[in-house]
Amino acid sequence: MAMTGIKTPPRHAAAPPKARTPRPRTTTRRRRNLREHLTAYGFLCAALVVFALFSWWPIVRNTLLGFQQVNFATGSTWVGLANFQKLLDDPLFLTAWKNTGLFTLYALVLGFAVPFLTAVLLNEFRHARAYFRILVYLPVMLPPVVVALMWKWFYDPGPGLFNEILRGLGLPTSNWLDSSATSLISLVIVSTWANMGTTTLIYLAALQTIPGELYEAAELDGAGLWQRLRHVTVPQTRFVLLVLLLLQIVATMQVFTEPYVMTGGGPEDSTVTVMFLVYRYAFVYNDFGTASALSLLLLLVLGVFSALYLRVTRAGKE
Amino acid sequence: MSGTNRTNRTSRRRLTPATATALALVTLSACGTSSDAADPESGGKVRLDVNGQPPKTQAFERKLFDKHVKQFEKAHPDIDIVPHEGFMDPKTFNAKLAGGKLEDVFYVYFTDTRSLIEKQQAADITDAVNDLPRLGDIQDPLMKIFQDEQGRQYGLPTSNYSMGLLYNRALFKKAGLDPDRPPKTWADVRKAAKKIAGLGDNTVGYADFSKNNQGGWHFTAELYSRGGRVAEERDGQWRAAFNTPEGKSTLQDLHDMRWKDNSMGSKQLLQVEDVQRMMGSGKLGMYVAAADNITVVAKQFGGNYADYALAPVPDAKATLLGGEGYMFNPKASPEKIKAGVEWIQWRYQNPDLIEKNVADYAEAKLPVGIPMPTVPDIFKGEVRERIEKVKRDNANMPVANYQAFMDSAPNVPGVIEPPKAQQVYAVLDSVMQAVLTKENADIDALLADAEKKVDAIYDAA
Numbered sequence: 107m108a109m110t111g112i113k114t115p116p117r118h119a120a121a122p123p124k125a126r127t128p129r130p131r132t133t134t135r136r137r138r139n140l141r142e143h144l145t146a147y148g149f150l151c152a153a154l155v156v157f158a159l160f161s162w163w164p165i166v167r168n169t170l171l172g173f174q175q176v177n178f179a180t181g182s183t184w185v186g187l188a189n190f191q192k193l194l195d196d197p198l199f200l201t202a203w204k205n206t207g208l209f210t211l212y213a214l215v216l217g218f219a220v221p222f223l224t225a226v227l228l229n230e231f232r233h234a235r236a237y238f239r240i241l242v243y244l245p246v247m248l249p250p251v252v253v254a255l256m257w258k259w260f261y262d263p264g265p266g267l268f269n270e271i272l273r274g275l276g277l278p279t280s281n282w283l284d285s286s287a288t289s290l291i292s293l294v295i296v297s298t299w300a301n302m303g304t305t306t307l308i309y310l311a312a313l314q315t316i317p318g319e320l321y322e323a324a325e326l327d328g329a330g331l332w333q334r335l336r337h338v339t340v341p342q343t344r345f346v347l348l349v350l351l352l353l354q355i356v357a358t359m360q361v362f363t364e365p366y367v368m369t370g371g372g373p374e375d376s377t378v379t380v381m382f383l384v385y386r387y388a389f390v391y392n393d394f395g396t397a398s399a400l401s402l403l404l405l406l407v408l409g410v411f412s413a414l415y416l417r418v419t420r421a422g423k424e
Numbered sequence: 425m426s427g428t429n430r431t432n433r434t435s436r437r438r439l440t441p442a443t444a445t446a447l448a449l450v451t452l453s454a455c456g457t458s459s460d461a462a463d464p465e466s467g468g469k470v471r472l473d474v475n476g477q478p479p480k481t482q483a484f485e486r487k488l489f490d491k492h493v494k495q496f497e498k499a500h501p502d503i504d505i506v507p508h509e510g511f512m513d514p515k516t517f518n519a520k521l522a523g524g525k526l527e528d529v530f531y532v533y534f535t536d537t538r539s540l541i542e543k544q545q546a547a548d549i550t551d552a553v554n555d556l557p558r559l560g561d562i563q564d565p566l567m568k569i570f571q572d573e574q575g576r577q578y579g580l581p582t583s584n585y586s587m588g589l590l591y592n593r594a595l596f597k598k599a600g601l602d603p604d605r606p607p608k609t610w611a612d613v614r615k616a617a618k619k620i621a622g623l624g625d626n627t628v629g630y631a632d633f634s635k636n637n638q639g640g641w642h643f644t645a646e647l648y649s650r651g652g653r654v655a656e657e658r659d660g661q662w663r664a665a666f667n668t669p670e671g672k673s674t675l676q677d678l679h680d681m682r683w684k685d686n687s688m689g690s691k692q693l694l695q696v697e698d699v700q701r702m703m704g705s706g707k708l709g710m711y712v713a714a715a716d717n718i719t720v721v722a723k724q725f726g727g728n729y730a731d732y733a734l735a736p737v738p739d740a741k742a743t744l745l746g747g748e749g750y751m752f753n754p755k756a757s758p759e760k761i762k763a764g765v766e767w768i769q770w771r772y773q774n775p776d777l778i779e780k781n782v783a784d785y786a787e788a789k790l791p792v793g794i795p796m797p798t799v800p801d802i803f804k805g806e807v808r809e810r811i812e813k814v815k816r817d818n819a820n821m822p823v824a825n826y827q828a829f830m831d832s833a834p835n836v837p838g839v840i841e842p843p844k845a846q847q848v849y850a851v852l853d854s855v856m857q858a859v860l861t862k863e864n865a866d867i868d869a870l871l872a873d874a875e876k877k878v879d880a881i882y883d884a885a
Binding site: 177178179180192195197262263264265266281283284285286369370372373374375386388389390391392394 | 514515517518521522536539540543544545626634635636637689690691692693695754755846847850853854857858860861862877880884
């Protein structure tokens, strides 16, 4: 009676007692499972080794170095928090964090809005969409140092491209990289131009998943472009927007190539970023302990954003 | 068919984990230390890894280096030289040292010697150099660059330079200036720069560095030329010494050339390659440089040797000394150090070999006569006279263009870089940037702020 009440009984419940625990069959299944899992474990093992050697061990080593004085020749000396104290005594420490924070902020305002709006525009195009997509993506294919050097010429306050255009239009020129007032934002423009291709394509892919009926319904209700963007596009792409926002924060806080190649941290330290300072400690001052301490601080800050990213992506899956 | 497929699938399943495991093992082994990392003395020979071998692109120099290796090994059958390309690269130095891949004898700039000694990243070679036959022929200040405060030796100088004023004779003529009478003072430099910039077409009269610590380095050179100093030792403690009338006039002149005369061009944050490119393309009149820049400007940036001349540094109260040498791996055995010292003395501090090199260079129609290597200026006394004569006899460069510099050399005292040079230069870089990029820069405030920062660097040391 009880059995009849069960609509989908467990398979073993209906099986005869002898067949319920067929040892040979379980062993076969286990072997098969093991064989299948062995494949997975094999791949996992290779990945683990690579990650352990090239990601996790360097992080552990960096953490240790942050509390040591090292010369890589005669052994290390534990110095407690002395490297962190040295950082706090360095006037560039706060400057570097301030510049990094400002760079990230500007990069979010520019680097977040511009690709999104470009994607919305591309999505609206009926013709030559693939052509424009390639155009937007092209800068991503250029090596970062080439981009930096090319823009350095564009920014030349004398015969540079931008000032020539401004002069041609009868507008006042700018010193771009050569002024502490405009140097950081000039680097943000380069970074945005060089990296927006990828984010634009991701936004575009997200936009194309929005059902057309939603726009049609909005249009029938008399919604204009701005209202469609605000009430349909943004809510429908909210998850992608949030994930890319967090990824962008993590990426832009590590900015190094642009200040290294284009300004050397100047003028007047206005483009010294945290990663640039790490580089300077390690490779100019030959002080790996302090460089590691600063890297560790950056790791902690980025860890917060990475945790947020993981939480958001998990919530998105659920 | 299906049976075959199953067999294939099974074999693939068996192979895949094996392949993945193999991949992991290969990755592991690839990251391990190679077996030849520290090949010790073998077969009665001392294996000596040395860098400084010229790249293949410099065919003649490399051929000469390799010939010297063979000759040295023939003369020293108990030493096996293993040459490596490259010089000092701060980006890889520590990784090589940590991984046991640093050469036994490695190239250094004078700027780095103090830091390496302080960090114990170079071996003490005092015992190996005490009996060197030519030790007495080398200039004492250069030997001191490789010593600690107790006078222990950690390396040997192989070449040195002092700063002068490199100028473009063709542009001087074009601007109505006499190329045989280069500027003698900073006031002369300012006047000449203004005339050259007046040629228009983006021509720059005088250029200066202000990026990647090179601004601080050049500020130091220009301050020395006016008789100032970047740092002084007072009661056993180093202190900033540039907040002085000399320091102020250095910055004031640069500021006025940039903003009042408009003779320094609008583009700043320049480093050495930028300025050399400007000089090579005939768009720059003057900059402070060592003689080796002449070759770089001519060979790499398309300049013509005949157009470039070197004058003494303006005001000429002192000149910044720089140079290069070799230090020893702190893990090197006493046998390797002994062999390394022998190699350095034979290859770089050997007047007989230098004489042959000059002849070889002249025969290959490579520049001889510019005051730079391969004729190093590390010697004193009779040896120096002898080498200078050889150089004069074999010169194929317009030596008259450098005569003023050479004549002044014995009378202009050479001063070495300050302690903690890179950190001090980073602070002074920022001062140079402010003066060259900000018209209303407050020079007094900049100097006072930089002084505090540099004092803090020395306090922390």
